[in-house]
Amino acid sequence: MDPRTVQQFKKGSLEMILLCLIGGGETYGYAILEELNRRSAVLGWAKEGTVYPILYRLQGAGLIQSRVAPAAANGGAKKLYSLTEQGRETLGELLRFWDAYSACVEDFVSAYREKGEMT
Amino acid sequence: MNEYLRQVEKELRLPRRKKQEVLRDLREIFESAREHGESEADVMERLGPAADYAAAVSVPLCGKRRSGFALPSAFLALAAALIAVFLAAQASRPADNIIGQADAMTQLRVVGGLDPAPLLLAAGVLAAAGAAVLFALHLRRRRREKP
Known part of the structure; x- marks a missing residue:
């Protein structure tokens, strides 16, 4: 498949995926990358250069917040992200839209498949 | 690194x-x-x-940066308001030689004390100068941050 098509799908869904991930519990940059790479092989490898701009945008929009906490191991610090109240509401709206959207797409896909099977 | x-x-x-x-x-x-x-x-x-x-x-x-024009614009509006009040005060002021003229109501104006009109004008001019400085600073910052 054309990598640009994958890129388009990724661009549209990554924000929602990140909100879902962060909504699941406080987490930090590297853990987000690992989780993305573990669960979304079809989207290709996640990179900091893709994820951090989205994190900055979500934080700028007031959907996520962060706090810097000292890391237990070596005196370093990790920035922990969590959803804000506004983020939780927005994610709820996004998911409702996503349900309607994917049902609509699925409708077209199954109609095509049925027709394809007949011809 | x-x-x-x-x-x-x-x-x-x-x-x-x-x-x-x-x-x-x-x-x-x-x-x-x-x-x-x-x-x-x-x-x-x-x-x-x-x-x-x-x-x-x-x-x-x-x-998501502030436009940067908000503060200078507020100063400019303040300057305009102060100068407008000053001009209005000047216009409603009776002429200095009004006493003795038959067709006008005789008025006495107590001269002395603190006349607020020049203060209004001064504040207006200061606000206008402030607005000019803020506009200039904002434009310079924008030029510098442009990639």
């Missing part, structure tokens, strides 16, 4: 605080990767050229 950070810093066209945030996050990226057994070279390869990384993070960070 330090060289990479320096290059990113050089490429970032952001206010100081946001720049510091990006660099802090980059240090964490390198540190976390090291904890997971990755080398600095691995991370740098994934991050890509410093200029590209700086450009990618700059877009969301500079997008």
Whole structure:
């Protein structure tokens, strides 16, 4: 498949995926990358250069917040992200839209498949 | 790593605080990767050229900036209001030689004490000057931050 098509799908869904991930519990940059790479092989490898701009945008929009906490191991610090109240509401709206959207797409896909099977 | 950070810093066209945030996050990226057994070279390869990384993070960070025209515009409005009040006060002021003229109502104006009119004018001029300075500063900052 054309990598640009994958890129388009990724661009549209990554924000929602990140909100879902962060909504699941406080987490930090590297853990987000690992989780993305573990669960979304079809989207290709996640990179900091893709994820951090989205994190900055979500934080700028007031959907996520962060706090810097000292890391237990070596005196370093990790920035922990969590959803804000506004983020939780927005994610709820996004998911409702996503349900309607994917049902609509699925409708077209199954109609095509049925027709394809007949011809 | 330090060289990479320096290059990113050089490429970032952001206010100081946001720049510091990006660099802090980059240090964490390198540190976390090291904890997971990755080398600095691995991370740098994934991050890509410093200029590209700086450009990618700059877009969301500079997008939501205040227009910067709000404060100077407020000063300008204040200046206009003060000068308008001054002019209105001047217009309603009776002429100095009004006493003795038959067709006008005789008025006595007590001269002395603190006349607020010149103060209004002075405040208006100061506010206008403030607005000019703020506009100039804002334009200079915009020119400097343009990539």
